[in-house]
Amino acid sequence: MGCFKSFSLYISFLFLLIAFRVVVSGDRTSDGRIMSDRASLVSFMSGIVSDPGNALQSWNSSNLHVCNWTGVLCNGARSAIVQLDLSERSLGGTISPALAGLSKLTILDLSKNFFEGRIPAEIGSLVELQQLSLASNLLEGTILSELGSLRKLVYVDLRSNKLSGGIPEGIFCNGSSFLDYVDLSNNTLTGEIPLRGECELGALRYLLLWSNGLVGQVPRALVNSTGLMWLDLESNMLSGELPSEIFRKMPHLQFLYLSYNNFVSHDGNTNLGPFFSALANSSNLQELELAANKLGGEIPANIGNLPRTLGQFHLAENLFYGSIPPQISNLINLTLLNLSSNFLNGTIPTELCQMERLERVYLSNNSLSGEIPSALGGLPHLGLLDLSRNKLSGLIPDSFANLSQLRRLLLHENQLSGVIPPSLAKCVNLEILDLSHNRLSGTIPDEVAGMRSLKIYLNLSSNYLDGALPLELSKMDMVLAIDLSANNLSGTIPSQLGSCIALEYLNISGNRLDGPLPVSIGQLPYLRALDVSSNRLVGEIPQSLQASPTLKQLNFSFNIFSGNVSDEGAFAALTVDSFQGNSGLCGSIKGMQACKKKRHYHLIIVPILLSLVVTPIFCVFGYPLTLRSKIRKKLASFSGINMVDEEKQETIEHQYPKISYRQLMEATGGFNPSSLIGSGQFGHVYKGVLQDNTRIAVKVLDSKTAGAISGSFKRECQILKRTRHRNLMRIITICSRPDFKALVLPLMSNGSLERHLYPSHKLNQGLDLVQLVGICSDVAEGVAYLHHYSPVRVVHCDLKPSNILLDDDMTALVTDFGISRLVKGGDEGVPPYDTTSFCSTDGLLCGSVGYIAPENAEYGMGKRASTEGDVFSFGVLLLEIVTGVRPTEVLFNECSSLHEWVKSHYPHNLDPIVQQALGRCSSPSMPEYLRKACCEVIVELIELGLMCTQYSPSTRPSMMDVAHEMSSLKQYLSDTSSQEMEATSSKG
Numbered sequence: 009m010g011c012f013k014s015f016s017l018y019i020s021f022l023f024l025l026i027a028f029r030v031v032v033s034g035d036r037t038s039d040g041r042i043m044s045d046r047a048s049l050v051s052f053m054s055g056i057v058s059d060p061g062n063a064l065q066s067w068n069s070s071n072l073h074v075c076n077w078t079g080v081l082c083n084g085a086r087s088a089i090v091q092l093d094l095s096e097r098s099l100g101g102t103i104s105p106a107l108a109g110l111s112k113l114t115i116l117d118l119s120k121n122f123f124e125g126r127i128p129a130e131i132g133s134l135v136e137l138q139q140l141s142l143a144s145n146l147l148e149g150t151i152l153s154e155l156g157s158l159r160k161l162v163y164v165d166l167r168s169n170k171l172s173g174g175i176p177e178g179i180f181c182n183g184s185s186f187l188d189y190v191d192l193s194n195n196t197l198t199g200e201i202p203l204r205g206e207c208e209l210g211a212l213r214y215l216l217l218w219s220n221g222l223v224g225q226v227p228r229a230l231v232n233s234t235g236l237m238w239l240d241l242e243s244n245m246l247s248g249e250l251p252s253e254i255f256r257k258m259p260h261l262q263f264l265y266l267s268y269n270n271f272v273s274h275d276g277n278t279n280l281g282p283f284f285s286a287l288a289n290s291s292n293l294q295e296l297e298l299a300a301n302k303l304g305g306e307i308p309a310n311i312g313n314l315p316r317t318l319g320q321f322h323l324a325e326n327l328f329y330g331s332i333p334p335q336i337s338n339l340i341n342l343t344l345l346n347l348s349s350n351f352l353n354g355t356i357p358t359e360l361c362q363m364e365r366l367e368r369v370y371l372s373n374n375s376l377s378g379e380i381p382s383a384l385g386g387l388p389h390l391g392l393l394d395l396s397r398n399k400l401s402g403l404i405p406d407s408f409a410n411l412s413q414l415r416r417l418l419l420h421e422n423q424l425s426g427v428i429p430p431s432l433a434k435c436v437n438l439e440i441l442d443l444s445h446n447r448l449s450g451t452i453p454d455e456v457a458g459m460r461s462l463k464i465y466l467n468l469s470s471n472y473l474d475g476a477l478p479l480e481l482s483k484m485d486m487v488l489a490i491d492l493s494a495n496n497l498s499g500t501i502p503s504q505l506g507s508c509i510a511l512e513y514l515n516i517s518g519n520r521l522d523g524p525l526p527v528s529i530g531q532l533p534y535l536r537a538l539d540v541s542s543n544r545l546v547g548e549i550p551q552s553l554q555a556s557p558t559l560k561q562l563n564f565s566f567n568i569f570s571g572n573v574s575d576e577g578a579f580a581a582l583t584v585d586s587f588q589g590n591s592g593l594c595g596s597i598k599g600m601q602a603c604k605k606k607r608h609y610h611l612i613i614v615p616i617l618l619s620l621v622v623t624p625i626f627c628v629f630g631y632p633l634t635l636r637s638k639i640r641k642k643l644a645s646f647s648g649i650n651m652v653d654e655e656k657q658e659t660i661e662h663q664y665p666k667i668s669y670r671q672l673m674e675a676t677g678g679f680n681p682s683s684l685i686g687s688g689q690f691g692h693v694y695k696g697v698l699q700d701n702t703r704i705a706v707k708v709l710d711s712k713t714a715g716a717i718s719g720s721f722k723r724e725c726q727i728l729k730r731t732r733h734r735n736l737m738r739i740i741t742i743c744s745r746p747d748f749k750a751l752v753l754p755l756m757s758n759g760s761l762e763r764h765l766y767p768s769h770k771l772n773q774g775l776d777l778v779q780l781v782g783i784c785s786d787v788a789e790g791v792a793y794l795h796h797y798s799p800v801r802v803v804h805c806d807l808k809p810s811n812i813l814l815d816d817d818m819t820a821l822v823t824d825f826g827i828s829r830l831v832k833g834g835d836e837g838v839p840p841y842d843t844t845s846f847c848s849t850d851g852l853l854c855g856s857v858g859y860i861a862p863e864n865a866e867y868g869m870g871k872r873a874s875t876e877g878d879v880f881s882f883g884v885l886l887l888e889i890v891t892g893v894r895p896t897e898v899l900f901n902e903c904s905s906l907h908e909w910v911k912s913h914y915p916h917n918l919d920p921i922v923q924q925a926l927g928r929c930s931s932p933s934m935p936e937y938l939r940k941a942c943c944e945v946i947v948e949l950i951e952l953g954l955m956c957t958q959y960s961p962s963t964r965p966s967m968m969d970v971a972h973e974m975s976s977l978k979q980y981l982s983d984t985s986s987q988e989m990e991a992t993s994s995k996g
């Protein structure tokens with residue numbers, strides 16, 4: 009190794025010498041120049057130790073001109089290299105000083121690789137360099153002052169490395185008047201920002217230094233950079249008064265981020281006014297972030313003089329007191345306002361409601377009092393309202409019913425009273441509703457309990473709610489967590505709660521619920537935590553809970569449960585703490601009394617008394633760490649303590665193996681047309697091989713489809729991912745970027761059913777009847793699962809041969825299910841996404857011509873997808889298989905469609921169809937009785953196909969019935985063929 013290193017040092021020294029000679033001798037032929045550049049690159053390549061994507065393959069080809077090497081660009085005369093762009097190539101190794109030989113280089117981009125070690129000082133000799141990007145590597149050490157000699161530098165990006173030490177003065181102060189873009193963010197740089205008064209950065213437009221350890225003040229010399237557009241100094245340790253002088257003449261400023269520092273306001277940290285007035289002239293200002301500093305004083309009235317262009321305004325986590333000034337309403341373009349975690353008091357000014365563009369409003373964790381202004385219900389775009397942790401009183405305004413875009417409503421920890429307005433159910437996009445820790449009374453309105461849109465959680469705990477648990481709760485089939493604890497709810501627990509199939513967390517402790525605990529709760533497929541403590545539940549603890557593979561945390565304490573409890577299954581990790589105060593319980597749980605033969609019923613009285621006096625203690629109930637942190641993250645993102653925006657939150661939540669866009673690019677040869685294996689309504693499918701040799705199919709949603717999908721893509725995919733069945737295609741992972749959305753699936757060796765039904769080579773033998781019936785049975789099983797058993801009911805919407813794939817042993821897997829759900833928001837009448845995105849799916853039909861049910865075809869895309877529609881498509885598929893005719897191609901005499909044509913032969917005229925089918929999918933050598941059996945099966949298939957394609961959706965069989973029928977046909981055929989086997993073997 010050492011030898012090798014010194015050798016390459018020697019080589020690079022050699023090239024430096026050569027480069028030196030070039031400069032000295034001056035008039036080298038252009039051929040010589042390019043040869044020396046080539047040698048520099050060869051030497052640079054020796055520093056690269058890993059190139060998994062073979063990016064530098066062309067560099068090894070001896071007959072390719074250096075100007076044609078990947079990433080290399082020469083000048084017009086091909087006499088010198090002027091650009092080297094190897095960004096995002098997964099290269100690893102060190103950056104060789106030999107690069108210094110490329111003396112005509114103007115652009116050097118090695119960003120987004122795995123280069124480590126130091127930045128070579130020799131780069132300082134690239135005097136022509138205008139753009140230098142080494143961002144997102146693993147570079148360490150200090151930024152060398154040699155970079156200061158690059159006088160033509162316009163663009164420097166060293167973001168996201170491990171660079172340390174101070175910023176060299178030379179970077180800013182090199183006499184270059186061109187510097188436009190400087191990004192040193194996300195390193196561990198320390199010291200002050202070395203921008204001295206005498207260095208004018210007149211051309212500077214972007215200065216990004218966020219996430220470092222910089223100290224001191226914002227340099228006054230920035231005052232000369234009057235063209236500044238972005239200044240991001242977030243997450244450092246900068247201090248002093250907020251810089252106001254600097255910004256007085258910055259008309260182009262768009263984004264000013266100063267959050268997470270130690271800034272204070274003027275006049276001994278009492279006056280924010282001067283800073284706001286300094287910004288009044290920045291008439292392009294769009295985002296102003298001052299969160300998490302030490303800013304004190306009242307929010308001044310001249311907030312209203314800030315530029316009207318302002319769209320986002322963060323003042324959270326400071327020390328502001330006093331009331332919210334009504335002048336804030338001048339900021340009519342504001343979409344996000346965050347004033348949470350200060351010491352604000354007074355009422356919420358009704359003027360807030362004049363800011364009609366508001367989408368997200370965070371006022372939580374202050375001391376706001378009075379009533380919630382009803383006028384807030386008039387903000388047409390409001391998607392998130394967080395007023396939690398204040399002292400708000402009075403009623404929840406009825407006007408919230410008008411907030412059709414509202415997704416998250418957080419009113420917890422206030423003093424709100426009255427009933428939960430049933431009209432809240434009109435917020436059809438609501439995903440999170442938290443009204444916990446208030447003084448709400450009355451019953452839980454059926455309308456609110458039936459809000460299917462709730463996807464994340466419903467928290468009504470710690471109020472004074474009474475009455476029964478509404479049956480409508482069973483409609484919440486997407487919600488992850490329900491907390492109704494610490495109320496006065498009574499009655500029995502409806503077994504229908506078992507329909508909340510996505511539920512992971514259920515807390516109904518601290519109420520007055522009685523009766524038994526329903527078996528169905530234990531059957532919830534994803535339930536991880538259940539707290540029913542401190543109620544009056546009786547009877548035995550259902551076996552289903554113990555049998556649950558997912559349950560981790562349980563609390564049955566302080567009820568009247570009785571019977572024998574063993575320490576098996578989900579109970580294995582529990583201690584007696586989960587069963588306290590149920591003296592009728594006995595068994596093998598650690599610390600629990602062993603069972604005696606005779607039960608002592610009189611003991612039951614004690615727990616009843618106990619359950620009355622013991623208030624629910626939450627810490628008894630420890631949620632599993634993962635769930636706790638998951639829920640905590642969710643809560644944190646809404647409570648304003650640790651504001652995570654929605655996108656970030658989604659990355660936190662996503663649980664797939666990571667496959668990056670780059671890896672997909674590599675796996676598919678850059679989505680090369682030769683990797684294309686299919687294309688459909690929603691996009692193209694490419695095959696590919698991952699580095700670990702997994703063969704994959706990548707379904708890239710086309711931009712129209714992707715554009716119609718809102719931010720819920722990942723969550724929806726998660727639901728799809730839970731949908732597991734041997735006849736449904738599994739999603740390995742998803743790749744989601746703003747401009748690119750793809751599903752990654754396993755590659756099926758035998759391709760699609762389409763390919764087998766209509767082989768391109770006539771030589772290809774088609775499938776025989778046994779195989780075809782097996783495939784149809786598989787398909788029916790898969791779709792029946794989607795319709796009847798999967799966690800969330802999924803309508804396929806586009807069942808046809810090209811969406812049925814065959815694996816090695818010809819098992820059929822249905823693919824492409826649920827994409828329609830992603831686009832259209834499921835089979836419910838109410839689209840869970842923005843109505844705007846719903847409308848923008850123009851042209852996306854539900855289903856394919858030929859397979860689409862008449863009721864869906866007539867209404868086009870506006871009609872909701874239905875399970876009956878899938879049954880119709882399955883029927884067409886059966887008839888297609890029997891007749892061997894594509895439903896799309898042929899004109900069927902007088903009939904308008906395949907199924908009508910078949911129907912016109914039924915029942916007396918079927919023979920030609922049956923004989924033709926028999927000819928195609930059986931062998932001539934078939935024994936007579938087997939032929940007869942095949943005939944019967946073909947007739948059955950036709951009948952089933954016709955039943956499924958009946959005009960009226962309600963008279964079609966359910967997919968469950970269809971699957972049952974198919975499976976008995978399959979059985980019948982297999983029994984008959986095994987008879988044949990026996991017959992032949994007995995003959996032999």
Ligand SMILES: *[C@@H]1O[C@H](CO)[C@@H](O)[C@H](O)[C@H]1NC(C)=O
Pocket residue numbers: 071072073075076
């Ligand atoms: C190199 O590229 C040029 C044009 O960019 C082309 O004309 C030439 O044929 C290429 N040479 C080789 C060896 O590929």
Ligand SMILES: *[C@@H]1O[C@H](CO)[C@@H](O)[C@H](O)[C@H]1NC(C)=O
Pocket residue numbers: 168169170194
């Ligand atoms: C900051 O840099 C680290 C690596 O040093 C990287 O993992 C992280 O994604 C970067 N953060 C951002 C926000 O770019």
